Amino acid sequence: MSEIRTPRLVLRRWQDDDLVPLSEIQADPVVMRWIGDGKPRSLEQTAEDIEAWEEEWDDEGFGIFAVELLGSGELIGAVGLYAPDSQPEVAGEVAIGWRLAPVFWGQGYASEAAHAALEFALQDRGISRVVALCRIGDTASANVLRKLDMHAEGATEDPVLGYDLRIFGIDLTQFQG
Incomplete structure (x- = not known):
């Protein structure tokens, strides 16, 4: 699987040219507010993130996609699947998550990309159930989860x-592809 295309987006594996634009996205405190410790990430930390995501792709057959605009090829963020093993209640399951540059918020891109990643998990990879962890107060992400x-x-x-x-959570019997 090299990429997934939606009407407006391409979800694909990571390339060397993605480091700087993703680093700029992850350096934004507004983007990172609800992710991890809530702190912006450096260029070096972003390189580590991409490396870990690519290792998960190689080890598990799923991971976090680079998300670009179909027309321009501009990287707008990251969306995909990961193993939330640090959270005991969902350890061993597959979770979905995302982060997009703020200029692309409110246009349905997160929902479009997350739906494609969810379909990939449930229909292409045979994962029977996908979970999401949403911090209390993160209403934008909660709205995307409801749309899914x-x-x-x-x-x-x-x-x-x-x-x-x-x-x-959602399983294959609940998913509307």
Whole structure:
């Protein structure tokens, strides 16, 4: 699988040219507010992220996609699948997540890319269930999860950082492709 095309986007594996634009996205405190420890990430940390995502692709057959605009090829963010093993309630499952540059917020790109990644997981990779961890207060991500028909299944606390999370989930029988 080299790429997934949607009406406006291309989801693909990472390339060397993606490091600087993704680093600029991840250096934005507004983008990173709800992700991980909430701190912007450096160029070196972004390189480590891409390397880890590519290793997950090689090891698991899924991972985080680079997301670019179909027409221009501009990198707008990252969307895809990961193993949320640090969260005990969903350890061993597959989770979905995303981050886009703010200039692309509010245009349906996150929902479009996340839907394609979810379809890839459930229909192409045979993953029977996908979860999402959403920090309490992150209403934009919660709205995307609702658009994906993912259902809130409970709440928990991040074991390392201590913030409250809501767990969402969907399985193949619930997915509307």
